[in-house]
Amino acid sequence: MYVTHAEHSGMFGQHTASSAGHRQQHDNLNPVTQEPLAPSDLITLHYSRKATGELHDPISFKEFSEHSHIVAIVTTGNVFLADSVKGGKDLVSDTSFKKADVITLQNPHGLPTASVSNVVTAAKSEDKTVAKVAAKDPIAKTKAAVPWNVSPYSTGLPGASLTSTSVDPHTQTSQLVWDEEEIMFDDFANPPKGKGKEKDVGRRRAYVRVVTSLGGSLNLELYCEKAPKTCYNFLMLAKAGKYNNCSFHRLVPGFMVSHVTRIYTILVLTWRQIQTGDPTGTGAGGESYWGTPFRDEHDMRNAAKHDSRGVLAMANKGAGTNGSQFYLTFKATPHLDKKHTVFGKLVGGEEVLDALEAIPVKPGTERPSRPVKITEVVIFQDPFEEYKNRQQKLRARKVAAVEGREAAEKAPPTREDETNWFGHKIGLEKSGLGASAGAGVGKYLHIGAATAKAGTKRPAEPLPAAALPDDGKKKRKIGFGNFDGW
DSSP: EEEEOOOOOSSEEEOOOOOHHHHHHHHTBBTTOOOOOGGGGGOBBBOOEEEEETOOOTTOOOOOOOOOEEEETTOBBBBBEEGGGOTEETTTTEOOOOGGEEEEOOOOSSSOOOOOOOHHHHHHHHHHHHHHHHHSSSSSSSOOOOOBBBBBBBSHHHHHHHTTTOOOOOOSOOOOOOOOHHHHHHHHHHHOSTTTTOOGGGOEEEEEEEEESOEEEEEEOOTTTSHHHHHHHHHHHHTTTTTOOOOEEEEEOSSOHHHHHHHOOEEEOOEEEEOOOOOTSSOOOOTTTTTEEEEEETTTTTOOOOOOOEEEEESSSSSTBSOOOOEEEESGGGGGTTOOOOEEEEEOHHHHHHHHHHHHOTSSSSSSSSSBBEEEEEEOOOOOHHHHHHHHHHHHHHHHHHHHHHHHHHSOOOOGGGGGGSOOGGGSSSSTGGGGSTTTHHHHHHHHHHHHHOOOOOOOOOOGGGGGGOSSSOOOOOOTOOOOOO
């Protein structure tokens, strides 16, 4: 084990563990200072080991673990527990050292900022200056947008750091973010329930045409609702042109081999398929859209089977090793169920499949006697692209609605937003009291105000009942009487 020389700050300087291979991994650059690193810059570390192989402290003979505070002396390279380094002297080699010669190899109980190199701090000073300038800008204080795919669950590190001394302190809450593609795959595998929605399978399937060098094409239907990740991998590789000029490198005609022995007859079921999808043409190459093998989907709830001719499935080298290679069957092969993911079927071009099956193979091999390649893959319908467009528009509408609501809350109230004593908005009543001016006492006020403003004489109105000639009988007045005389 080696560590690199670096400048230190504080009592302990944090050094990065390194070996010859680690130095090559960092292109011969110091991982702390990013300066050229020579073999002479490495420090050899000397660990004490028990007879059973465990590493331990040479002074206290305590074994090292993930909870140990381990340090090393730069001048000697000896490794100790931090409690054994006292008095400024290496007790193994009996040599003196300074505080700056003590480096921390592991400290699960210490804050990571306790031993940051001066060089790293200086390199980040420019970023801090920019951050301070941005902090003064009111625009920079805007709240960061929350991702749409954030999970309500957290990583649990803040809580764990409060109850465990082996976890680095975390003072801020952390959120998990769901993978967008996995959310899309789950939506395809679990379509919404409702009248007619579960029957609309055609919108959740892809349709492609594989053009071959034979002069014909294989029209395929992809089961995006049964094997969403496999179908998405096929479509993305096709869009990237990864299948162009790929050879059909393996051909197993549709027949059954029979071995007769003295006791019984053994029937060997062949694959009965033609395989392609390897850019190298050897059958050992090709990778997935993500660059790494991905999971099988033959164990899903509604997984398709190898139940007919023209079944489209993924080739693999075992469980969870799907890449880019796929095959088409010449006959039902139920023995391949639960081993390979079926993600489509042939819906057109049966004569091309017949022509591929009729090609002879090289003696002793499963390779076609003449080369046959995929010229191109034409995509007619991609439900994943339509799904992404719908989700993007939906999220845009939600963001616009939230922004509009926030803008309305921040806007100062206007005169039109106020209400009068009767509970009516002033903005809706341009004529003073509005609806109340046409009934009750308000009609007289409204008429009087209008005539006074116009400077005209109020028109004559019918005399009230009290002004009519008396018939000789005294009438009793009840209440306040009529307001027509106002």
